[in-house]
Amino acid sequence: MKIASYQMDIVPGNPSENRKKIKMWAEQICKEQQPDILVLPEMWTTAYTLPTLEVTIKPDKDVTELFLEDLASKLNVNIVAGSIAVEEDDGIYNRSYILNRNGQIIYTYDKIHLVPMLDEHLYLIGGRSSVQVFELEGRKMGIIICYDLRFPELVRSLALQGAEVVFVVAEWPMARANHWEVLQQARAIENQLFVVSCNRVGTYDEVEFAGNSMVINPWGDIVHKASSTREETISVSLKLDEVSRIRKDVPVFSSRVPKLYVEDNAN
Numbered sequence: 540m541k542i543a544s545y546q547m548d549i550v551p552g553n554p555s556e557n558r559k560k561i562k563m564w565a566e567q568i569c570k571e572q573q574p575d576i577l578v579l580p581e582m583w584t585t586a587y588t589l590p591t592l593e594v595t596i597k598p599d600k601d602v603t604e605l606f607l608e609d610l611a612s613k614l615n616v617n618i619v620a621g622s623i624a625v626e627e628d629d630g631i632y633n634r635s636y637i638l639n640r641n642g643q644i645i646y647t648y649d650k651i652h653l654v655p656m657l658d659e660h661l662y663l664i665g666g667r668s669s670v671q672v673f674e675l676e677g678r679k680m681g682i683i684i685c686y687d688l689r690f691p692e693l694v695r696s697l698a699l700q701g702a703e704v705v706f707v708v709a710e711w712p713m714a715r716a717n718h719w720e721v722l723q724q725a726r727a728i729e730n731q732l733f734v735v736s737c738n739r740v741g742t743y744d745e746v747e748f749a750g751n752s753m754v755i756n757p758w759g760d761i762v763h764k765a766s767s768t769r770e771e772t773i774s775v776s777l778k779l780d781e782v783s784r785i786r787k788d789v790p791v792f793s794s795r796v797p798k799l800y801v802e803d804n805a806n
């Protein structure tokens with residue numbers, strides 16, 4: 540399973556420029572490397588331009604959806620399309636799109652956990668649906684968005700649903716870069732699956748972003764790590780059979796005793 544993850548800088552508040560960038564990148568990478576899956580970062584149409592988001596995205600939702608459908612089908616490639624801000628009747632969601640090679644949107648996920656440090660609750664609504672696995676090329680996978688990485692329950696749920704790969708799409712800041720790395724390794728080790736991340740680089744509103752997009756194998760080794768400053772593509776072939784081999788060697792899932800784990804779903 541060949542993955543190409545685009546660690547990009549994002550033009551703030553300019554969806555059409557960002558679509559152009561992604562189109563150029565996707566066409567080139569598909570021509571040179573024929574990946575099975577392309578991966579994009581969080582909020583790649585606008586970046587974190589929260590105060591002006593509503594105005595920027597008003598005319599844009601359908602345009603970006605059509606762009607992604609067209610890109611996936613023309614290039615015959617699956618796309619884990621990071622996330623974009625999408626306005627619904629009750630407010631703006633931070634929404635991921637997954638598209639198959641036919642250009643069909645097969646799954647969407649709204650970021651559940653809003654970031655208090657960014658006052659996200661003033662501008663965005665947290666997702667209300669639980670995480671679900673989706674299937675690409677006949678294999679089960681999942682996606683979470685940035686701050687979601689701090690909540691181990693999500694990736695555990697995806698693993699219990701059969702995910703072999705979890706994508707983490709992000710705009711994670713340099714100030715907390717050590718958490719970015721360690722948490723991804725922890726999620727990979729405890730759930731014995733591949734973690735593939737796509738973070739942005741660059742600076743916006745005095746926040747420097749951490750880059751360091753990674754691929755981590757189910758043993759927890761970082762098999763590829765991008766730089767912290769440059770736009771870059773991570774191109775990696777995942778050997779998905781490693782997941783079942785490692786789950787056999789260290790059978791964490793059959794050692795679980797869920798009846799002794801305190802339930803925490805009252806809220």
Ligand SMILES: O=C(O)CCC(=O)C(=O)O
Nearest residue numbers: 654685686710711712715
């Ligand atoms: O959890 C963090 O430290 C970063 C989270 C974040 O920036 C985001 O979710 O956009």
